[in-house]
Amino acid sequence: MPTIAWIGLGLMGNPMSKHLIKAGYTVRGFDIDPGACERAAGDGVEMASGIADAVADADVVYSMLPSGSDVHEVMTGSNGVFANARPGTMVIDCSTIGIDYARKLHEAASSTGVVFVEAPVSGGTEGARDGTLTFMIGCEKRHAGKAKEMLQPLGDYIAYVGGAGTGQAAKVVNNLIMGVCVTVNCEATALGQRLGLDMKEFFEIATRSSADNWSFRLWNPAPNVVPDAPSSHDYKAGFKTWLLAKDLQLAVEAAREVGVVLETAKTAHKLMTSHADSGGADMDATSLVLHLSGKK
Template identity: 45%
Template sequence: MAVVAWIGLGHMGGPMTANMVKAGHSVRGFDLSAAALDAAVANGVQAAGSVEAAVQGADVVFTMLPKGEHVRSVYFGGSGILAHAAKDTLLIDSSTIDIESAQAVHDAAAAAGFRFVDAPVSGGMSGAAAGTLTFMVGGESGAVADASGYIQPMAANIIPTGGATTGQAAKICNNLMLFINLASTSEGAVLADRLGLDKQVFWDIASVSSGDSWALRTWYPVPGVVPTAAANNGFAPTFTAELAHKDIGLAIAAARSTQTPLEIGEHVQQLFQRLIDGGQGAKDCSMIVSLVDGSLPAPGASKEPAAGAGKE
């Protein structure tokens, strides 16, 4: 079994490390949040007091962080991973970040003599807990193959995507499609209700017809239809509106750098911005339905969903 260093123990990193511990690996974790670190320790992770302490003697280092700026800060500088990990340590970043930051870490790691792969994930917090994530892994083929062996306890699918940054490219394009699907699912669900269709009957039709999507089957934004939907729990987050806004923004930035028009994507980003402006950024992204059914609380109102939000 391996010695694993893990930097970033939040909503995704916490359950992912729990699965690594269950698989028999020795996991040392570091996070700036004491609460996140304590939760990971309760699941068998050994607490480290710094990035340097976490990576000492590790066979592999995973990072799972919110943004490119955080990844850069953890890898670079005198207290970073590249300064303190052994050169034979495999480096795996599973954050969802911008292409430029991913390329910068690839370049710096290679220059310092490290093997590095970008390996973002799809599947959300439920997939992290269940060990059923999809990993999209970009980098040199030998490093990708070795990374796959470490990733297995956390994954249902491990898909090599090609060279450096292609994992991130796959992730941001996939999430772009997801959030557009979520917005269209919300509009269809509300319109079907207002046309008098039973919510379950309509879902049964759409889920086996051309309106089907992962968003419809997993995140349907109407309570009482799909067990995994946040709509059943007051839109408690499985994937926050703030993160959705960030991720679709990554796709838009990449599109602008490649002169690719994303008119629908830009509109959906604006919808998530309206949720954030309405004080609902920490709620589940499927609360986008409140912009269709009119239940979004007014700015300054309670951050709890309005009565009947997302309902028929």
């Protein structure tokens, strides 16, 4: 079986790499966080001394990192993936990096003989844990079949969207919807709490009516309504506030480039950014409800 390298073993990368180990692959990984390395090693990942060491003998390299700048540095640096992977190696990046970074990385990979596949995900930490993520693949069509095969242990829906930048385009639009939903869920929860509603009972009403949405059901902002939601665990992320603000910014920037105005996205981005700047950056994004209620 192919030897796997995994770069980025955090909240998403760690459980995703575990699924590959369960599928029978040898996974050699690296993360700049010693704690993440320790946890991954405990789950069976063979730890490398650095990126170059991790990818040198790999057939397929996966990455899951916070931002486009992080991915670009990891891929294109002198000690990075493209400079140290063997020609023909498939590099599958599962991060949310934006359309421009994706196009730059396709171009840089091509010049080094490496196959770059953008494969951003949707489904959150729950999907990473359960192997039920949705992947949005952008690459040359001739590589899509192998990319789908290599992602199969990690998700239950793997879509080939098109060429360079299209996977990120799909992710940007998807997270625009999700981000606005999370924001309005927090606003509605703050209002419901202030009006004295029983939020458990309101949850039952909303999820059976026109207010129902995925993030409200899984990431309900009110504590002790959904047992596994971050709100029921002191808003431990989850999906960090600064990351959702970043994703909303990517949507606003993409819209500006093609002449589309996203007023709701701009408002959601402003609220998430304000909450992040006031101390909520590393809390789960649903902790915005605390900011809206004057508690954070």
